[in-house]
Amino acid sequence: MGDDQLFPADRVTVMGILNVTPDSFSDGGRLLDSGGGICLDRSLAAARALVKAGAHMIDVGGESTRPGADEVAVQEEIDRTVGVIEKLVEDLEVPVSIDSRRAPVVRCALRAGARVVNDISGLTSDPTLAGEVAKAGSVLILGHLRGTPATMQDSPRYKDVLEEVAVDLAQSVEKARAAGVASTNLVVDPGIGFGKRFEDNLELIAHIGWLKGRLGLPIMVGASRKAFLGTITGEPVADREFASHAACAVAAFGGADAVRVHDPAGALRAVEVGRALGSARRKELS
16 A cells, blocks of 8 residues: 555545544534534544545544644543544545554554554654554655644744755655655655744745655645635635635645645645646746
């Protein structure tokens, strides 16, 4: 099972976001029951809606990674995610991903049927996570993050954000390979909004093709509803879908292989247009 199956080269994969958390920045709490626990029926209905809207994959997250978020206990993250993953794997035809940066959570999620691991920290939070992925033969998405969600926006600074993110991600890739994860099972993510200034996010998306070429791996972009879009448009989180779609189109135009989004329907159309326009460029002029 390689990324060529889960992230095929003939499309931009649309990953739908399913946050089973009380405090995610955009949609936290919507899948909780009256007692504050995770409602499996609501979670399944939300996942079905994402798939109906065009999502090729569902990414389940049990820990908020918004700026300033406190760390969740490992067992609590497991309790939030594993039952949902089991339900989705049983009901849905699309693959399920676990959005986690901790090995015990990943181990349980993979046993529950997850086929992809999305580690926003690029193995900096828990290097042993790579071993769990290697044993399962799963796909690993390596994100870029400096610090933790609680600290990442405390005055992030880069002299050359493209070069520094490329170097950091290359180190994450080497850690994964050293742990036994096959190169064909690796995807990278520049970590839009994770320890980045406004201008850093713009530069990374604008040069996504350079970053992809530098690392030689498929690349995913997660810009959906993030703060830099609000800075551009002046819109609150709930009103940033059009801006999110525009960012998806630009990422696809530049060569992104996947986007992680809240609204798959709009994103699917955006990446189709972006990919088509990117393919139409004359090599000698680009």
